[in-house]
Amino acid sequence: MNPAEIDNRNLDIDPLKEFGTMGPTDIAIDLKTYRLKVSGKVGRPLSLSYDEVLKHPSLTETVLLICPGFFSNNGRWTGVNLKSLIQEAQIKKEAQYIDISGAHGKNVRIPLKTLDQKKIFLAYRVNGETLPQKHGFPLRLVYEDAYGSDWVKYVDEIMVS
Numbered sequence: 455m456n457p458a459e460i461d462n463r464n465l466d467i468d469p470l471k472e473f474g475t476m477g478p479t480d481i482a483i484d485l486k487t488y489r490l491k492v493s494g495k496v497g498r499p500l501s502l503s504y505d506e507v508l509k510h511p512s513l514t515e516t517v518l519l520i521c522p523g524f525f526s527n528n529g530r531w532t533g534v535n536l537k538s539l540i541q542e543a544q545i546k547k548e549a550q551y552i553d554i555s556g557a558h559g560k561n562v563r564i565p566l567k568t569l570d571q572k573k574i575f576l577a578y579r580v581n582g583e584t585l586p587q588k589h590g591f592p593l594r595l596v597y598e599d600a601y602g603s604d605w606v607k608y609v610d611e612i613m614v615s
Contacts, residue, residue, distance in 0.1 A: 458599040462518040465528045470581045474525030478558045479588035481608050488592060490539075490576075494553075494614035497544030504592050508578065510534045515573045521602035531596045533577035537569045540614055549614045554595050557608035562595065573598035576609055 485504045492500040514532040540552060545566075552569075555561045564574060576593045578585050585591045590607025597604050 457518060457520045457601060460518055460520070462516060462528050465518070467516065467530055467581060468527045470529070470583055470586070473519075473527045473529065473580075473589065474521060475588050476521050476524060476602060477560065477607060481557050482587065483557060483592055483608060483610075485592065488610070490593065490610060490612070492539055492543040492612045492614070494612075495546040495549040496540065496614050497546060498542075500539070500543045504578075507534055507576070507593065510538060513575060514579075515575070515596070515598075517573050517596050517598050519602050519605060529580045530582070531575075531577040532579035532582075533575045533593070533596065535575050536564075536612070539576075539612065540566075543614070545614055551615045553611075553613040553615060554606045554609055555611040555613065556590070556606040557610050560606050562597070562600075562604045562606050564597070 488504050490502045490507055512532055513535055516530050518528045520526040551563050551565055553561055553563050574597050577596045578593055585594055593609040595606040595609055
């Protein structure tokens with residue numbers, strides 16, 4: 455299944471206990487030292503604690519997570535808008551991409567122009583529950599129309615380029 459070709463509006467929400475996982479599932483993040491960094495082509499780099507991230511306006515979207523050949527899970531993800539975070543960091547006009555990195559070394563590049571076209575944000579809740587560790591706590595990239603391999607878990611950095 456290609457996520458860009460699936461209309462999930464009439465699909466049931468899958469219970470969280472049935473969600474599959476791929477990649478690292480055992481990375482424990484210490485919230486006392488955790489920081490989400492926003493850097494690169496910005497005028498005001500950010501270093502936000504988990505609590506500071508939670509103070510940003512939230513959004514909730516139903517987005518289908520597909521790992522081809524393994525599982526597909528339709529979930530209600532809640533988190534913070536990427537565009538608002540990079541705007542707070544005063545993104546420079548010449549910027550074209552954001553690179554999202556996780557604590558496990560996973561990275562994905564997203565064209566800035568797609569941030570308004572798709573549901574792309576950092577989730578800290580799924581189906582009304584705090585994002586579990588095995589699903590990327592404290593923050594996981596939700597990336598509509600992309601395969602699960604691009605849904606970076608344990609997000610700790612946004613690099614604007």
